Each structure stands twice: as structure tokens, then as C-alpha cells.
Amino acid sequence: MQIRLISDVLKDQYGEKIYRLALASGCTCPNRDGTLGVGGCTFCSEGGSGEFAAGPTTAQSIAVDLDAQIAKAKALVRAKTHGERFIAYFQSYTNTYGDPDRLRALYLRTIMRDDIAILSLGTRPDCVGDDVIAMLTELNRIKPVWIELGLQTAHDDTAERINRCYPRSTFEDAYRRLKAAGLTVIVHLIFGLPGEDEAAMLGSVRYLASLNPPPDGVKLQLLQILRGTRMAAEFAEDPWPVMSLPEYADLLVKALRLLPPETVVHRITGDGPKKLLIEPAWCADKKRVLNTLRKAIAEASDD
Numbered sequence: 001m002q003i004r005l006i007s008d009v010l011k012d013q014y015g016e017k018i019y020r021l022a023l024a025s026g027c028t029c030p031n032r033d034g035t036l037g038v039g040g041c042t043f044c045s046e047g048g049s050g051e052f053a054a055g056p057t058t059a060q061s062i063a064v065d066l067d068a069q070i071a072k073a074k075a076l077v078r079a080k081t082h083g084e085r086f087i088a089y090f091q092s093y094t095n096t097y098g099d100p101d102r103l104r105a106l107y108l109r110t111i112m113r114d115d116i117a118i119l120s121l122g123t124r125p126d127c128v129g130d131d132v133i134a135m136l137t138e139l140n141r142i143k144p145v146w147i148e149l150g151l152q153t154a155h156d157d158t159a160e161r162i163n164r165c166y167p168r169s170t171f172e173d174a175y176r177r178l179k180a181a182g183l184t185v186i187v188h189l190i191f192g193l194p195g196e197d198e199a200a201m202l203g204s205v206r207y208l209a210s211l212n213p214p215p216d217g218v219k220l221q222l223l224q225i226l227r228g229t230r231m232a233a234e235f236a237e238d239p240w241p242v243m244s245l246p247e248y249a250d251l252l253v254k255a256l257r258l259l260p261p262e263t264v265v266h267r268i269t270g271d272g273p274k275k276l277l278i279e280p281a282w283c284a285d286k287k288r289v290l291n292t293l294r295k296a297i298a299e300a301s302d303d
């Protein structure tokens with residue numbers, strides 16, 4: 001089994017390890033503000049599925065606070081690296097949803113910094129209209145721009161159950177236009193969503209593998225049920241089986257085997273906040289989880 005991990009790919013490209021700086025753009029999400037839905041995807045916490053952003057969350061304060069956010073985020077990774085180049089990672093909420101002029105100015109300012117090597121934006125496929133793609137294409141001429149689409153599942157029935165509020169056809173349309181514009185697209189999948197068995201989860205991976213061109217990257221994670229979410233209430237009322245760490249490791253290896261060689265693996269597990277975690281409780285021991293998963297991948301790579 002041949003797996004390309006993003007850490008290795010970046011080391012080859014830049015000659016050093018490149019760390020992500022978790023930043024906030026001040027955007028909200030159409031699935032939370034009432035435009036498409038209220039309350040968001042049922043697994044999504046108040047932090048908009050990105051609790052580690054180092055900055056403010058109001059649009060007004062972002063422009064003036066970008067430098068402070070970057071300084072704070074750098075301080076958080078300083079123990080791990082002496083490198084001077086980073087990925088500006090706008091993860092939480094929907095980072096292409098908002099006033100286009102404000103977003104263009106923010107991202108232009110970010111990408112022009114010497115310490116930023118890559119701009120990475122988490123978003124929804126229904127928030128990448130042609131105007132947004134034109135902006136991203138302009139930025140992509142300066143430095144690489146990664147667009148991270150939270151598909152989570154390829155199955156529309158599961159998508160409805162988790163209140164994702166868009167069908168797979170919307171993803172396909174956005175994916176096609178982003179790839180046609182030459183952008184790097186990373187797709188997120190969540191394993192362990194309610195109602196999905198192994199065949200369904202691997203079906204989502206097979207779906208990604210069937211896309212032409214294949215995704216540039218994938219982020220895989222196991223569902224983490226977080227306090228305060230709608231999913232937590234659903235789980236308390238009618239719990240479903242939660243995978244053990246060995247079961248997840250086994251599933252992960254099966255999923256990785258299905259990916260095309262062009263698709264780089266950006267994540268193999270989730271990074272939700274420990275203080276909000278309900279299940280799987282073993283996810284809280286991130287070091288043990290990563291060691292177990294890396295060992296399972298290494299063993300499978302020898303096959």
C-alpha cells in the first residue's frame with residue numbers, strides 16, 4: 001500500500017516541516033445563520049468545527065487583528081518548529097461566505113506575508129460561486145490555495161440526517177468548477193456517522209476515488225460526539241454503536257487502500273476539543289491514538 005502523507009509531501013517540497021496556523025476569518029455559516037438552516041450540521045459545535053482558531057470571530061475585528069492572530073498561532077506551534085513558513089488555515093465556519101471585498105482583502109493580506117506559504121480555506125460547496133472562484137484563482141497565482149470541502153459522507157440520506165443542507169450534486173458541481181480553475185481541493189469525510197455501516201463508509205471513499213480528476217487531498221476522521229451539539233442530544237436519547245480504536249484503525253487502513261495514488265492524506269483522525277468530547281472517549285488520548293493509527297498504516301504499507 002502506497003500512502004502519501006501531507007507532512008512528507010510538504011517536507012519534500014519546502015525542505016522543512018510546514019505547520020498549520022489555525023486562524024479565524026470572521027465568517028459564519030449559512031447552515032447556522034438561518035440562510036439554509038439553523039443550528040448547523042448536527043455534529044458541529046459552537047466553534048463551527050474548528051475550536052483552535054487563534055483569534056476573534058467578529059468580521060469587524062478581523063482585518064485589524066490578522067497580525068495578532070498569526071503571532072498568537074505561531075506562538076502555539078513554536079515548541080514544535082523553528083520554521084519560518086506556515087499554512088494559514090482558516091478552518092472554522094464557512095470561510096468563503098461573507099462580503100467578497102472584505103474576504104478578498106483579508107486573504108490577499110494573508111497570502112502576501114513572507115511567513116505564509118499556503119492559504120487553506122475550509123468551506124461548503126454551496127459557497128463557492130463563480131465570483132468566489134475568480135477570487136481564489138487570483139490568490140492561487142500568488143501562492144498555493146487549498147480549498148477544503150466538508151463533504152463528510154457521499155450518501156444523501158446520511159447528509160439529511162446530519163442536517164448538512166446540501167445534496168451530493170452540489171458538491172460535484174463545486175468540485176468540478178474548483179478543479180477546472182486549477183485549485184487544490186481537499187475533501188473531508190467523517191466515519192461513524194449515525195446509520196452508516198462499514199460498507200457505507202467505504203462507499204464514500206470509493207466515491208471520492210471515482211472522481212475525475214481525483215481529489216488532491218483527503219481528511220479522514222472518526223465522528224466525535226461533542227457536548228452541546230444536536231448530535232449529543234440525539235445520541236443520549238438513542239445511542240448507536242461507537243467504534244473502538246482497533247476497529248477504527250482497521251477501517252482507516254481499508255479506506256486508505258481505496259484511495260488513488262494522487263490523493264494526499266492530510267488527516268487520519270479528528271482534533272476536537274477534549275473538554276467537549278463525549279464519545280469515543282479514547283479519542284482524548286491523542287498521542288496513543290496517533291501512535292496506534294501510524295503503526296497500523298506502517299504495517300499495512302509493508303504489504
Ligand code: SF4
Pocket residue numbers: 029030031032039040041044045048049092093094124150164
Ligand atoms: S457547514 Fe461546517 S460550520 Fe457549517 S454547520 Fe456544518 S460543520 Fe458547522
